[in-house]
Amino acid sequence: MADEFPxxxxxxxxxxxxxxxxxxxxxxxxxxxxxxLVKAVGxxxxxxxxxxxxxxxxxxxxxxxxxxxxxxxxxAGELVEPDLEAIVERRNHDFQNYIxxxxxxxxxxxxxxxxxKDAVKKGLNSFEQVAKATMMLFKNELPFIExxxxxxxxxxxxxxxxxxxxxxxYKIRDERTRNLHDEDVDVFYxxxxxxxxxxxxxxxxxxxxxxxxxxxxxxxxxxAAKVDPEGPQFAIEKGEVIDAVGGEYxxxxxxxxxxxxxxxxxxxxxxxxxxxxxSCGCFEVVGFYIPExxxxxxxxxxxxxxxxxxxxxxxxAGQTGGGKQIVGFLGIGINYFRSPKFIEADGGWERVVxxxxxxxxxxxxxxxxxxxxxxxxxxxxxxxxxLKAFLIGKDHPILERWVxxxxxxxxxAEEAIEDIAAAAPGMMQMPAQAxxxxxxxPMAMAxxxxxxxxxxxxxxxxxxxxxxxxxxx
Amino acid sequence: xxxxxxxxxxxxxxxxxxxxxxxxxxxxxxxxxxxxxxDPDTNLPETLGCEVEKGIGDxxxxxxxxxxxxxxxxxxxxxxxxxxxxxxSEMPRYDLLVMGRPEGSGCYxxxxxxxxxxxxxLVKNYDVVIIxxxxxxxxxxxxxxxxxxxxxxxxxxxxxxxRTAERIRELIRELEANVRNLxxxxxxxxxxxxxxxxxxxxxxxxxxxxxxxxxxMIEERDLLGLPLFDLPDDSVAVEExxxxxxxxxx
Ligand SMILES: Nc1ncnc2c1ncn2[C@@H]1O[C@H](COP(=O)(O)OP(=O)(O)OP(=O)(O)O)[C@@H](O)[C@H]1O
Ligand code: SF4
Ligand SMILES: [Mg+2]
Numbered sequence: 225m226a227d228e229f230p231x232x233x234x235x236x237x238x239x240x241x242x243x244x245x246x247x248x249x250x251x252x253x254x255x256x257x258x259x260x261l262v263k264a265v266g267x268x269x270x271x272x273x274x275x276x277x278x279x280x281x282x283x284x285x286x287x288x289x290x291x292x293x294x295x296x297x298x299x300a301g302e303l304v305e306p307d308l309e310a311i312v313e314r315r316n317h318d319f320q321n322y323i324x325x326x327x328x329x330x331x332x333x334x335x336x337x338x339x340x341k342d343a344v345k346k347g348l349n350s351f352e353q354v355a356k357a358t359m360m361l362f363k364n365e366l367p368f369i370e371x372x373x374x375x376x377x378x379x380x381x382x383x384x385x386x387x388x389x390x391x392x393x394y395k396i397r398d399e400r401t402r403n404l405h406d407e408d409v410d411v412f413y414x415x416x417x418x419x420x421x422x423x424x425x426x427x428x429x430x431x432x433x434x435x436x437x438x439x440x441x442x443x444x445x446x447x448a449a450k451v452d453p454e455g456p457q458f459a460i461e462k463g464e465v466i467d468a469v470g471g472e473y474x475x476x477x478x479x480x481x482x483x484x485x486x487x488x489x490x491x492x493x494x495x496x497x498x499x500x501x502x503s504c505g506c507f508e509v510v511g512f513y514i515p516e517x518x519x520x521x522x523x524x525x526x527x528x529x530x531x532x533x534x535x536x537x538x539x540x541a542g543q544t545g546g547g548k549q550i551v552g553f554l555g556i557g558i559n560y561f562r563s564p565k566f567i568e569a570d571g572g573w574e575r576v577v578x579x580x581x582x583x584x585x586x587x588x589x590x591x592x593x594x595x596x597x598x599x600x601x602x603x604x605x606x607x608x609x610x611l612k613a614f615l616i617g618k619d620h621p622i623l624e625r626w627v628x629x630x631x632x633x634x635x636x637a638e639e640a641i642e643d644i645a646a647a648a649p650g651m652m653q654m655p656a657q658a659x660x661x662x663x664x665x666p667m668a669m670a671x672x673x674x675x676x677x678x679x680x681x682x683x684x685x686x687x688x689x690x691x692x693x694x695x696x697x
Numbered sequence: 698x699x700x701x702x703x704x705x706x707x708x709x710x711x712x713x714x715x716x717x718x719x720x721x722x723x724x725x726x727x728x729x730x731x732x733x734x735x736d737p738d739t740n741l742p743e744t745l746g747c748e749v750e751k752g753i754g755d756x757x758x759x760x761x762x763x764x765x766x767x768x769x770x771x772x773x774x775x776x777x778x779x780x781x782x783x784x785x786s787e788m789p790r791y792d793l794l795v796m797g798r799p800e801g802s803g804c805y806x807x808x809x810x811x812x813x814x815x816x817x818x819l820v821k822n823y824d825v826v827i828i829x830x831x832x833x834x835x836x837x838x839x840x841x842x843x844x845x846x847x848x849x850x851x852x853x854x855x856x857x858x859x860r861t862a863e864r865i866r867e868l869i870r871e872l873e874a875n876v877r878n879l880x881x882x883x884x885x886x887x888x889x890x891x892x893x894x895x896x897x898x899x900x901x902x903x904x905x906x907x908x909x910x911x912x913x914m915i916e917e918r919d920l921l922g923l924p925l926f927d928l929p930d931d932s933v934a935v936e937e938x939x940x941x942x943x944x945x946x947x
């Protein structure tokens with residue numbers, strides 16, 4: 225098959241690296257420029273197998289020199305569509321590494337290629353050979369490609385000009401991928417890397433929920449699971465949708481049950497209060513329920529002071545980690561703030577009342593405009609009193625919940641536990657194993673009641689490990 | 698097949714010096730070596746006489762801080778791999794990687810997992826890999842490289858130094874680490890303590906594969922701040938490391 229080429233072609237050469245000692249030329253890379261691009265085009269727009277080179281060929285390059293390179297592949301076929309461009313383009317890396325004596329690193333505008341002296345000695349003297357081999361591999365391995373035409377550019381000015389157009393293509397593509405949501409896919413990905421220290425933790429990664437460590441998004445899960453389906457990242461069939469808003473799926477539940485050894489059997493991916501995602505301790509940010517305002521605060525690892533509830537990140541992280549479902553705390557990755565499904569089951573951003581300034585700034589553009597100024601930071605408030613005043617002053621949508629609570633409270637007055645003295649910040653602990661039956665807010669505070677706190681339990685089955693109540697001063 | 702050798706031992710016993718001399722020996726022969734400085738203090742480059750700006754730790758940090766700014770569907774392993782290649786110092790016959798910056802407070806599970814895969818692949822491109830670890834960092838180097846053929850403990854003449862080797866042997870058992878062989882090299886040996894060291898090593902059932910004497914030329918170079926890599930062939934340390942390498946069948 226590969227007799228026409230002066231080099232061998234095999235996946236065996238994939239990990240082969242060309243050291244500086246053995247390098248004939250270096251193309252693109254951190255000290256030069258270049259990119260690779262695959263474009264889907266119409267069947268009659270290209271000539272199959274055609275190769276064009278703009279700029280000097282390999283034979284005209286001096287040993288040890290460095291040059292820019294742009295590699296543009298235009299592909300066509302009945303099944304070829306723009307959505308496939310990224311996947312096809314990714315294979316350029318694989319295929320060029322199959323060629324003995326060619327090293328291809330990275331992707332897109334960061335590609336870095338070296339050709340070895342040995343390969344040149346054996347007769348590799350033109351980019352046409354590399355392009356033809358790559359085109360052959362594209363067509364063999366991706367049979368939906370019916371036609372392919374290639375242009376390589378080694379002329380700096382030309383390459384730079386084309387790079388501008390390429391950047392536009394990447395941008396369009398990125399917008400498309402950012403628009404991928406949970407409902408658009410059939411599989412999610414799981415990760416069990418952290419089970420070594422949190423044995424019941426299962427991370428579920430979906431297009432709308434990055435892993436809580438912030439390191440693994442849905443595409444990373446897909447890439448890893450494809451290379452090693454038995455590895456720490458693996459596919460989870462979604463199965464039946466049980467709760468579209470909360471993000472509950474039968475496939476995820478089944479898997480949660482088996483991977484946690486039956487510790488829990490339901491996960492709602494976008495819920496804070498009901499069957500929340502477990503946390504292994506690696507999370508970038510921890511969310512904490514503030515019963516006094518019926519809202520949620522978020523604090524990240526870098527914030528060392530205490531949150532308005534009087535607790536620092538480290539204390540809350542200690543409560544949250546360990547791979548258990550802890551109602552009242554939730555570990556997330558920063559990128560989850562950018563998700564349109566961000567704690568959708570609990571009211572999304574309308575439920576958020578406090579974040580450290582730095583964290584808020586990081587995700588500022590992703591916070592809905594009408595709420596962004598209503599979320600307090602450590603610059604606005606220091607404790608629960610000032611937080612409450614801030615929320616009232618800004619007319620935070622959370623106030624609506626207070627009104628509802630007050631109304632219901634009158635109806636259910638007999639169920640209320642009256643006048644529990646104001647819990648000093650942090651001294652009133654959440655029930656460790658509270659089982660909420662349906663109700664979203666397990667505890668609510670009667671707005672504006674000054675020193676006293678009323679705890680209302682509605683339709684709640686509660687088993688409490690420990691409540692510490694302190695006298696108010 | 699790549700031979701992976703890690704060098705460990707108490708602080709100041711001469712780990713870095715012996716690592717540099719082993720690399721010197723190997724590159725004078727026609728072996729291609731990957732040198733890894735796993736000590737966050739980063740002394741190996743200086744001892745070899747090459748300059749290094751950034752390490753694996755910096756690139757790992759880059760991956761952590763930049764991950765949310767990368768296009769969502771890029772292959773992070775491939776970016777990380779390229780970043781590791783960027784910090785590889787390419788010298789004649791050997792490449793050098795330094796670990797540098799240690800882990801911060803975030804989660805490194807995923808980044809380290811990628812790193813292990815990248816290192817597995819990179820390592821295969823060399824005849825020999827020499828890892829200079831910091832004292833007590835046997836675990837640490839294993840985080841990035843899974844299988845070690847030879848773990849060499851450098852010791853000074855003291856019984857305590859040899860006890861360290863014994864302790865490391867226990868540690869390997871406990872970790873069920875993939876370490877094939879454990880050897881001991883006595884360094885900065887004098888005529889006075891040479892026999893005693895051999896005796897203690899036998900007593901502790903440790904395989905002593907060499908004893909490097911106190912080397913005047915090393916001391917001179919230390920004073921002048923010159924790399925040990927350029928020591929002449931007739932340095933006593935160079936000669937003994939040559940013998941050791943032959944015993945290791947390098
Ligand atoms: N055989 C020798 N003769 C004379 N001096 C030596 C010899 N071996 C090492 N030294 C010197 O001893 C000092 C410590 O050696 P080296 O830095 O190699 O130890 P190390 O174990 O790597 O230390 P660290 O634990 O700080 O990394 C250095 O100044 C080194 O040049
Ligand atoms: S925190 Fe990250 S590395 Fe750990 S299990 Fe979850 S996804 Fe995997
Ligand atoms: Mg050292």
